[in-house]
């Protein structure tokens with residue numbers, strides 16, 4: 001934190017030297033916390049609000065009447081662009097309908113007491129939405145956030161509340177938010193994410209791989225090396241060569257030692273072309289029976305092997321000596337059918 005303060009101080013000092021501090025709006029935010037310091041909820045987990053929640057600090061010493069102090073309001077990242085546009089006097093062209101956010105400026109400058117009614121976040125096709133009364137997490141569970149809207153940890157599930165007036169009020173709020181989800185549920189039909197490689201029979205093995213090696217059944221192990229054809233493709237193996245993929249290419253445990261400590265990690269190779277649609281889930285287990293994603297990094301380091309594959313290292317977040325997870329396993333999901341976004345360039 002001190003190091004971060006030091007860097008911010010350097011920015012502020014530089015702006016002072018340039019005589020521009022009074023003419024600058026500093027918007028400071030952060031990536032989602034790591035799992036260690038966010039209690040297993042970091043790294044953009046959509047399943048709980050903690051995975052999505054980030055700080056937002058705004059400092060504008062030259063602006064009179066700027067709202068001061070900590071505020072608990074609904075605001076998300078989509079608000080940053082319209083805020084900056086308003087600060088800089090940029091008007092979006094009429095008919096430009098791609099802005100989901102709302103400028104924070106009227107609220108920040110005290111012209112408006114209220115910013116917005118609800119906020120939204122998504123990852124792949126998981127969606128989270130909330131207002132100051134109810135919250136839906138990325139798995140579709142609804143929570144009562146009415147009593148402590150600024151508390152991001154200890155919500156009661158709507159289903160667990162006794163029937164009555166209070167629950168009915170929350171159900172009304174839920175009914176207001178639910179229809180909004182459909183508008184944004186576009187990942188499979190109108191997403192700007194790069195498409196996975198063409199796969200005519202939809203079995204998860206790209207066309208080029210089946211053209212090269214002949215039609216493949218993803219569940220079959222054609223060369224009897226213990227790796228089915230789907231995973232031969234995923235890990236950059238050869239489905240007709242029992243010596244490929246090698247043990248180094250397949251998921252295996254390694255020990256990592258670096259400045260942050262000693263960790264148990266799962267290492268494997270995968271084709272670079274797979275992209276985010278081939279959803280990797282790493283689970284850990286203390287006893288080889290119960291498996292969980294809690295405490296396991298889902299965003300991992302990746303390094304290109306410069307041969308069309310990349311090496312992935314996914315590690316347990318806690319130090320090895322303290323970690324209770326002793327085993328890791330990998331599941332690679334097959335992509336859903338998707339269509340590319342039909343871009344309309346309204347700014348040209």
Ligand SMILES: [Ca+2]
Nearest residue numbers: 199201203205
């Ligand atoms: Ca295929």
Ligand SMILES: [Ca+2]
Nearest residue numbers: 201203216217
């Ligand atoms: Ca096939």
Ligand SMILES: [Ca+2]
Nearest residue numbers: 221223225227
């Ligand atoms: Ca095989």
Ligand SMILES: [Ca+2]
Nearest residue numbers: 238239241244
């Ligand atoms: Ca093989």
